Amino acid sequence: MRRITPAAGLRVLTLAAIFAIAVPAASIAAPAGPAFKGDPQAIAEVQAAFQKFGVARTWRARITAEGQTTTMEFVLPDRIRLVISAGGQTSEITNIGPDQWITSGGTCRKSPVKVPVMNPKEYMEHPNDTTVTVTKGGRETVEGTATQTYVLVVETRGTTIQQKLHVALSTGYPRRVEMQSTRGLLIIDYFDFDAAIKIDPPC
Numbered sequence: 001m002r003r004i005t006p007a008a009g010l011r012v013l014t015l016a017a018i019f020a021i022a023v024p025a026a027s028i029a030a031p032a033g034p035a036f037k038g039d040p041q042a043i044a045e046v047q048a049a050f051q052k053f054g055v056a057r058t059w060r061a062r063i064t065a066e067g068q069t070t071t072m073e074f075v076l077p078d079r080i081r082l083v084i085s086a087g088g089q090t091s092e093i094t095n096i097g098p099d100q101w102i103t104s105g106g107t108c109r110k111s112p113v114k115v116p117v118m119n120p121k122e123y124m125e126h127p128n129d130t131t132v133t134v135t136k137g138g139r140e141t142v143e144g145t146a147t148q149t150y151v152l153v154v155e156t157r158g159t160t161i162q163q164k165l166h167v168a169l170s171t172g173y174p175r176r177v178e179m180q181s182t183r184g185l186l187i188i189d190y191f192d193f194d195a196a197i198k199i200d201p202p203c
Contacts, residue, residue: 004134026121033128034156042136044152049167049174053190056173058197066185078198094202101202108203130156142166142189 020088036043053059056076068086082093092103098114137149147166154161165175177188 034130034132034154036132036134036135039136042134042150044147045136045167046132046134046152047163048084048197049172052172053067053174053193056193058192058194059190060192060197062086062189062191063186064189065181066184073197073199080118092202094199096199106107110201110203125163127156130154135165138167139169142168145175146170146173165185178201 014192036047039121058073060074062070063072068084070085071083073081078095078097082096084091084093089105091102094101094103095115095118097117100111100113100115102109102111131154133153133155135151135153137151140147140149146169148169150165150167152163153168154163161179163179164176166178167173168175171193173193174189174190179186
């Protein structure tokens with residue numbers, strides 16, 4: 001089984017990878033509408049968490065893997081900021097609509113090239129040719145937050161993806177997604193839903 005990125009965070013992680021190398025790419029998200037299998041109650045709880053995520057106006061995500069941490073901030077409909085920390089160095093990428101700024105090594109510059117406008121909500125949707133099998137796990141604590149866990153097996157276009165989803169008991173929002181990649185454990189934490197996040201041009 002190939003284990004890579006999470007269901008709710010699958011396209012968010014892809015977006016992070018795109019921005020991390022500062023190469024704009026068009027959104028490839030297909031219309032949502034996957035088929036769910038497994039425990040009906042667990043399916044309903046996972047779908048409720050995704051739906052709640054989908055209507056949040058702002059949020060943050062932190063991706064940790066291979067000694068690199070990427071913090072992502074979102075302000076709908078079209079403002080995204082990434083802060084990438086690796087090897088003692090930090091870079092920042094800011095997108096507002098089709099405009100992009102890159103801050104690195106103490107310098108800030110605006111890209112002369114317009115980038116495709118990415119709607120973060122598209123990165124939470126499964127393609128409609130996807131099957132998601134849901135199994136309810138136990139309760140765990142993530143950085144002081146009590147969560148209910150679920151194992152999701154996502155099958156789409158010949159690829160099988162497995163991940164562990166944590167949903168915060170107090171809010172119903174996704175809190176963490178864990179998965180094993182070929183290079184080790186990858187974790188995506190979600191937090192600060194509907195917080196007062198402001199994203200302005202950095203220079």
